[in-house]
Each structure stands twice: as structure tokens, then as C-alpha cells.
Amino acid sequence: MLDPDIIFLNHGSYGATPVPVFEEYRDWQIKLERQPVLFLGRELQNYLKHARECLGKYLNADPDDLVYVPNATFGVNIVARSLNLTPDDEILMTNHEYGACENTWWFICEKTRSRLRRQQITLPVNDEQEIMEQLWQGVTDRTRLIFVSHVSSPTAITFPVERICARARQCGILTFVDGAHAPGQINVDLQAIGADFYVGNCHKWMLAPKGAGFIHVRRENQTLIEPIIVSWGWPAAAEHSTGSPFLDYLQNWGTRDHAASLSVPAAIHFLGDYKWEEIQRSCHAMLAGVIEAMGELTGLEKVYSRSSFYQQMAALTLPEQVDVVHMKEHLYNKNRIEIPCYRWEERPIMRLSVQGYNTQQELQYLLSAVEQYLKQAA
Amino acid sequence: MLDPDIIFLNHGSYGATPVPVFEEYRDWQIKLERQPVLFLGRELQNYLKHARECLGKYLNADPDDLVYVPNATFGVNIVARSLNLTPDDEILMTNHEYGACENTWWFICEKTRSRLRRQQITLPVNDEQEIMEQLWQGVTDRTRLIFVSHVSSPTAITFPVERICARARQCGILTFVDGAHAPGQINVDLQAIGADFYVGNCHKWMLAPKGAGFIHVRRENQTLIEPIIVSWGWPAAAEHSTGSPFLDYLQNWGTRDHAASLSVPAAIHFLGDYKWEEIQRSCHAMLAGVIEAMGELTGLEKVYSRSSFYQQMAALTLPEQVDVVHMKEHLYNKNRIEIPCYRWEERPIMRLSVQGYNTQQELQYLLSAVEQYLKQAA
Numbered sequence: 001m002l003d004p005d006i007i008f009l010n011h012g013s014y015g016a017t018p019v020p021v022f023e024e025y026r027d028w029q030i031k032l033e034r035q036p037v038l039f040l041g042r043e044l045q046n047y048l049k050h051a052r053e054c055l056g057k058y059l060n061a062d063p064d065d066l067v068y069v070p071n072a073t074f075g076v077n078i079v080a081r082s083l084n085l086t087p088d089d090e091i092l093m094t095n096h097e098y099g100a101c102e103n104t105w106w107f108i109c110e111k112t113r114s115r116l117r118r119q120q121i122t123l124p125v126n127d128e129q130e131i132m133e134q135l136w137q138g139v140t141d142r143t144r145l146i147f148v149s150h151v152s153s154p155t156a157i158t159f160p161v162e163r164i165c166a167r168a169r170q171c172g173i174l175t176f177v178d179g180a181h182a183p184g185q186i187n188v189d190l191q192a193i194g195a196d197f198y199v200g201n202c203h204k205w206m207l208a209p210k211g212a213g214f215i216h217v218r219r220e221n222q223t224l225i226e227p228i229i230v231s232w233g234w235p236a237a238a239e240h241s242t243g244s245p246f247l248d249y250l251q252n253w254g255t256r257d258h259a260a261s262l263s264v265p266a267a268i269h270f271l272g273d274y275k276w277e278e279i280q281r282s283c284h285a286m287l288a289g290v291i292e293a294m295g296e297l298t299g300l301e302k303v304y305s306r307s308s309f310y311q312q313m314a315a316l317t318l319p320e321q322v323d324v325v326h327m328k329e330h331l332y333n334k335n336r337i338e339i340p341c342y343r344w345e346e347r348p349i350m351r352l353s354v355q356g357y358n359t360q361q362e363l364q365y366l367l368s369a370v371e372q373y374l375k376q377a378a
Numbered sequence: 379m380l381d382p383d384i385i386f387l388n389h390g391s392y393g394a395t396p397v398p399v400f401e402e403y404r405d406w407q408i409k410l411e412r413q414p415v416l417f418l419g420r421e422l423q424n425y426l427k428h429a430r431e432c433l434g435k436y437l438n439a440d441p442d443d444l445v446y447v448p449n450a451t452f453g454v455n456i457v458a459r460s461l462n463l464t465p466d467d468e469i470l471m472t473n474h475e476y477g478a479c480e481n482t483w484w485f486i487c488e489k490t491r492s493r494l495r496r497q498q499i500t501l502p503v504n505d506e507q508e509i510m511e512q513l514w515q516g517v518t519d520r521t522r523l524i525f526v527s528h529v530s531s532p533t534a535i536t537f538p539v540e541r542i543c544a545r546a547r548q549c550g551i552l553t554f555v556d557g558a559h560a561p562g563q564i565n566v567d568l569q570a571i572g573a574d575f576y577v578g579n580c581h582k583w584m585l586a587p588k589g590a591g592f593i594h595v596r597r598e599n600q601t602l603i604e605p606i607i608v609s610w611g612w613p614a615a616a617e618h619s620t621g622s623p624f625l626d627y628l629q630n631w632g633t634r635d636h637a638a639s640l641s642v643p644a645a646i647h648f649l650g651d652y653k654w655e656e657i658q659r660s661c662h663a664m665l666a667g668v669i670e671a672m673g674e675l676t677g678l679e680k681v682y683s684r685s686s687f688y689q690q691m692a693a694l695t696l697p698e699q700v701d702v703v704h705m706k707e708h709l710y711n712k713n714r715i716e717i718p719c720y721r722w723e724e725r726p727i728m729r730l731s732v733q734g735y736n737t738q739q740e741l742q743y744l745l746s747a748v749e750q751y752l753k754q755a756a
Contacts, residue, residue, distance in 0.1 A: 001408065001411040001412060002411070002412065002413070003412045003413045006413060008413075008415075010415050013414070013415055013418075013419065014414035014415060014418055014419075014633055015414070016411065016414060017411050022407075022411060025407075026404060026407075029400075029403075029404075029587075030379065032588065033379040033380070033394065033395050033400060033587075034379060034380065034381045035380065035381045035384060035386075035716070036391070036392035036393070036394060036588070037386075037388050037391055037392060037716050037718075038716070040391075040392055040588075041391065041392075070631075070632060070633075070634040071631075071632035071633045071634060072632070073607065073608075073609050073631065073632035074607055074631065074632055077606075077607045077608055077631075080608075099610065100608070100609040100610050100630075100632060103608050103609065103610065103612055103613070104608040104609070106613075107604075107605070107608040107612055108608075201633070203633060209407075209411075209635065210410065210414070210418075210633050210634055210635045211633065211634040211635045213632075226485075227485070228455075228606070228607070229451065229452055229455045229606070230451075230455055230458075230478070230481050230482040230485040230486075231451050231478040231481065231482070232477065232478050232481065234481055234485055235481070235484075252478075253448075253449075253451065253452065253455075254448065254449035254450070254451035254452055254478060254591075255392055255448075255449045255579070255581060255588050255589065256448040256449060256588055256589040256638075257587065257588045257589045257635070257638060260634075260635060338413070338415050338416070340415075
């Protein structure tokens with residue numbers, strides 16, 4: 001449904017929805033309007049259950065440990081509020097976390113007078129062991145929880161979350177993985193990862209409509225969870241209870257449109273119908289080519305030492321002197337290319353997403369546009 | 379868009395959206411999908427500003443004191459969390475409040491060890507002065523805030539909120555009006571009401587799509603407000619700031635579909651195009667007729683001594699021995715009538731909503747269905 005006049009190389013920010021998934025989405029909205037009391041008051045629980053089951057199968061998780069939320073940040077807020085942190089607690093995160101989530105932790109830590117540690121993970125990333133060692137330099141005997149991205153937003157690095165979660169568990173530290181950019185881009189097996197808390201988006205790489213995120217909480221931690229928007233689900237609902245306080249607390253927060261979450265099964269079918277794993281591989285190969293070409297073009301150090309650290313999205317280092325705001329606007333206004341350019345920890349970065357709708361030709365065009373821009377700016 | 383096979387007499391629960399408003403809604407969603415980065419990242423603030431301006435005009439409020447939220451309950455949660463209550467504080471509400479909001483106050487008061495007082499307002503309601511006196515029996519020198527419905531959900535009573543807010547202000551008590559059922563059903567003038575906090579829904583009586591609520595906070599109280607879902611808006615956003623921390627805190631909470639809020643101007647236009655005040659009057663007259671007829675049918679005391687206490691929605695008292703669950707199901711399965719029946723404070727109630735799409739014939743049919751049911755049940 002994307003504007004054909006734009007070369008859209010920023011799938012990572014908000015995703016994009018295929019027509020058949022959008023049609024399903026619209027059908028849910030029409031169904032709701034046809035008989036809102038039947039839909040919201042009596043049938044919704046079953047529709048949501050089905051949507052949780054499909055997602056659970058896709059993520060290898062028990063559907064009763066999953067709840068749909070509007071987006072990953074919403075899920076981060078649920079956990080941050082539920083922990084009831086004290087001044088004795090520390091939260092450990094990396095310097096690669098998404099700004100909105102980092103803001104959430106700053107807010108909660110300020111409010112509860114607990115401490116937030118922001119551990120440096122240096123670039124380029126060389127191997128998982130190095131990441132582990134750098135991260136663990138931030139662990140103290142007060143560390144209550146480690147918050148880490150599965151695929152980081154500013155730097156598009158796949159973090160070794162399975163290893164991080166296993167080691168933290170041995171230390172008695174809770175783990176919280178921000179998978180906003182993970183499902184649909186990389187394989188997500190929630191059982192294997194073993195995080196205490198995991199949030200993600202279906203509207204980015206899984207191609208669902210906007211507003212379909214999820215939170216996964218291991219059964220043993222569900223008693224920690226409080227409702228963030230209290231409504232009919234707390235205290236344990238008598239009438240429309242699912243039997244699980246965790247689900248009741250988080251699913252019920254008043255009248256709204258659930259169509260995005262309910263369209264996730266259609267998005268999963270779409271990924272299957274189009275053999276998405278092949279498309280992912282082909283996108284990855286195209287992206288690897290651009291990373292190489294950009295390295296030759298700029299002569300700068302790459303963010304990744306190996307291609308296993310990224311999948312369909314990558315951070316490309318730009319020359320130090322680049323005005324990233326101007327470059328972003330120039331590429332959009334002059335070349336009709338939508339791609340984010342920003343500074344992360346001083347480093348100028350262009351973040352490239354390659355999705356099924358992108359072509360080799362578009363990537364070639366990006367490279368020549370960047371080459372031209374850098375020449376002009378030099 | 380309602381199913382023509384159902385006699386829909388429960389507009390009050392979730393509203394219903396006219397076709398032209400729904401079309402506008404769908405157009406917003408298509409526009410978002412066409413260029414999500416342009417829409418969510420760069421244009422959204424202006425679209426929301428326009429939608430706030432239209433709503434502000436409709437409610438006689440400064441648009442910068444208004445924020446769209448998914449629903450009224452969401453807004454209640456924002457304020458309840460922001461107050462940072464202590465064990466010295468008391469919240470006073472009536473026994474006519476909406477269950478989900480009452481739950482919110484129980485949750486917050488339990489968490490902060492503050493006290494919730496639930497003051498009885500007896501039926502029938504006779505005059506405003508009596509309501510004021512009953513409510514003020516619950517005021518103590520610890521009362522921090524009075525929470526009261528503009529139009530109550532279980533009993534459909536219009537409360538004298540202007541008088542309540544004025545008197546509370548004299549006593550130094552904050553006021554919070556739950557207008558979930560008010561705008562679009564009765565005239566709402568936020569300046570005249572003068573509540574410290576006011577929440578409402580546009581998806582009920584204003585005919586907007588589901589998920590369009592709002593919160594209004596008097597300028598002087600905006601510094602009290604904390605973000606409930608922390609994201610890019612806290613701390614004061616550098617990049618996409620509106621200039622108002624209040625707006626930034628509450629508007630920004632991650633990727634989602636804003637189409638319901640953005641369709642509110644279309645809903646307001648629809649109300650104007652169809653001269654909705656005339657329709658409201660005609661609905662009110664039809665409703666008054668049913669209340670009379672039901673009184674004759676059951677011989678029971680009415681909830682309202684005067685017709686100025688209700689507008690397009692009314693609570694009808696049912697005979698004491700009625701099984702309300704069975705009656706509700708019977709009316710739906712046998713007569714295809716969607717109408718809620720429940721017990722409120724022991725009293726069996728049927729809540730009737732009359733909206734522009736309802737006819738005198740449908741109301742006659744309801745009356746004969748009720749008559750038949752009560753005869754059978756007797």
C-alpha cells in the first residue's frame with residue numbers, strides 16, 4: 001500500500017502492511033460496527049484467544065503467557081511499573097536501547113529512587129562473548145533486572161539474548177528482552193530465549209497493521225504483573241474472566257479497536273504463503289551488498305564484523321562531518337528516498353531496512369545518491 | 379452500519395458509527411499505510427492539533443488543555459496515577475460510578491493506602507440540592523478529590539457537576555468528572571463546568587469510531603500530570619515537542635493507529651449536518667414515553683422524578699423477582715433486542731438507549747416484549 005513515488009527504505013520504524021492483511025483488518029472493523037455489543041461484550045475474548053494461539057505458535061510460546069498490547073513500549077511500561085522498584089534496586093541496560101524505552105526506565109527509576117546503569121557495548125561488535133563481558137561489567141549485587149534489545153533500534157545489532165538470559169538466571173537476575181524489531185526479521189523462539197519478560201511488535205517485521213504489539217511473561221513471574229490501565233480486569237473479573245489474572249489485568253482496558261491484534265493471524269498466514277524465509281534471505285544478501293559497497297565508498301569501519309549480527313536492517317556509518325539532519329532531508333526531497341539518518345553516541349548513522357518490496361535497483365539508487373551527496377558535501 | 383436484524387437499544391455501551399464517519403476513519407488508515415514515516419513521524423502532530431481544535435470548539439475548551447486517549451477509563455487511570463496519593467488522602471465518589479473506574483480507584487487506593495469513600499445517592503433522584511447534600515455527607519477534611527459521573531453509567535442520571543465543582547473548589551477539593559456518556563448526549567461546556575479533570579468518550583454519543591476518548595485538564599493542574607505510558611514525550615521532547623509537557627506526556631506513547639481520534643472532526647460535522655439537537659429532542663421524547671409506559675406496566679417507582687435528569691438513555695426499574703441475566707438473553711434470542719439488564723445495588727434495571735436510528739415502532743416492540751416476558755415469568 002506504500003506510495004509508489006517513494007523509495008521506502010525505512011521499514012524498521014513503523015513497518016508496512018500488505019493489502020490482504022489490511023483487508024482482514026478492515027473486515028474486523030466492519031464486523032465490530034455491525035454489532036458492537038456482541039463483538040466487544042461477548043465474542044472478543046474468543047477472537048483474542050485465537051489470535052494469541054496463532055502468535056504463540058509462531059513464537060513458540062504458550063498463548064496464555066502472551067497478551068496483545070498496542071506496541072512494545074507499552075509492554076515495557078507495564079513491567080517497569082509492576083516491579084515496584086526500591087532505592088536498593090538497579091536496572092542494567094546497554095547504550096543501544098530504544099530511546100522511548102530508555103525514557104521509561106529513567107522515569108521509573110527517578111520516581112522510585114532506584115538506579116539505572118547504562119553499560120557501553122562498543123562498536124564494532126566482534127563476537128557474542130565480548131558483548132557478554134562488556135555487559136557484565138555493569139552487574140552488581142543490586143542488579144534486579146537486565147533490559148536488552150533482541151535487535152537494537154539505533155544500531156540494528158542482534159544481541160545474544162539467549163546467553164544473556166541463561167547467565168542472568170544463574171545470578172538470580174531478572175531479564176527483559178525488547179524484541180520490537182525481532183519477530184518477522186529474525187527467528188524468535190521464546191521458549192529457547194527464556195527471558196522473564198519479552199515484548200515485541202507485530203506491526204514492524206511481521207507486517208501486521210499498526211498497534212499490534214505483545215508482551216510475554218514467564219508463568220512464574222505473572223504474579224508480579226499489575227494492570228497498567230485498571231478496568232474490568234482487576235480485581236479478577238467475575239464476568240468475562242479468562243481464568244488468568246495476568247490476561248484479565250492486561251487485556252481489559254476499555255473500549256477500543258482490537259483489529260490490529262486480530263489481524264496478526266492473517267499477517268502470519270501471509271508470511272507463510274509467500275515463503276517469507278526465502279525473502280528474508282534475499283533481503284539479507286542485498287543488504288550485505290550495500291554494507292560492503294558503503295564501506296568501499298566511505299572507507300569507514302563497519303558496525304558489524306560479521307553478517308550474523310544483522311538481518312534485514314543495518315546501521316551504516318557515515319563520515320564524521322556529515323550533517324545528518326540535512327542529509328536525511330536531502331535524500332527525501334531530492335531523491336524521494338525515505339531513510340533515517342541520525343547521530344548515535346556521536347557517530348553519524350544511516351539505518352537501512354531492506355524488505356520484500358525493495359529491489360536491487362532501489363539499493364543501487366541509494367548508493368549513488370549517497371555517493372553524490374557526500375561528494376557535494378565534501 | 380448496524381446489523382438490520384437486531385433491534386439495537388444499547389447505544390450507551392459502545393456507540394455506533396455512521397457510514398460517512400467510518401469512511402473518513404478508513405481513509406486515515408489508508409493514508410497512514412501509504413507513507414507511515416511521513417504520517418507518524420512528521421505530520422501526525424498537526425493532524426492531532428486540528429482534531430483537538432475541533433473537539434475544543436465542540437466542548438468549549440482550549441484545545442491545548444485537551445488530549446485524545448483511547449477511552450474515558452484510560453483517562454481516569456492517568457489522573458489516578460498522577461495524584462501520587464498518600465495514606466492521608468481520601469477520594470470521594472458516588473455509588474453510581476462506572477465499575478471499571480471504581481476498580482481504578484480501589485486499585486490506586488490499595489496501592490497507596492489512601493481511602494476511597496463511596497457515598498450513597500438514593501433513588502429516585504428528586505432534585506439537585508438533595509444530591510449535593512447526600513454527596514457532601516462524604517466530605518471530610520482529608521478529601522483530596524471528588525470523582526463523579528456527568529451522566530452515570532448504571533443509572534443514567536445527569537449529575538449537577540457544575541454545582542459540585544464550584545462548591546468543591548470553595549472547599550479546596552479537586553474535582554474529576556467522568557463524562558463517558560455525556561458529550562453528544564447532553565450539552566458539555568467544559569469552561570462552565572470548571573472541573574479540574576474531565577474525561578469523556580467521542581465513540582459513544584458523538585458517533586466517532588471506537589477508541590476516541592479524551593482528557594481535559596485545567597491549565598493550573600497540568601503540572602500534576604505524569605505520563606502513564608512513558609515514551610518519546612517524557613522528558614520534554616526535544617524533537618517533536620508541541621511546547622506543552624502535558625500534551626507531550628500524554629500524546630506520545632508509541633506506534634498505534636490514531637484514526638479514531640482523527641475522525642472526531644468528521645463525527646462533529648455529521649452531528650451538525652443532521653441537525654442532531656432536533657434528533658436528540660425527538661429521542662428524548664420517545665424515551666420519556668417508554669418510561670411512562672413502563673411505569674404503568676410494572677407499577678414500580680421511577681428512577682427519575684423529572685425528565686431533566688436523563689436525556690437519551692434511562693434506567694428502567696424491573697420487578698424485584700426478575701432474573702436479569704435470563705431476561706437479557708431472552709430478549710436477545712427470542713426478540714432480537716439488544717438491551718442490557720442487570721442488578722445495580724440489588725435493584726433490577728433495564729437500561730434503554732434511544733438513538734437517531736431507533737424508531738417508535740421498535741420501542742413499542744420492546745414494551746410488548748417486556749410485557750410478555752414479565753407475564754410469562756410471573
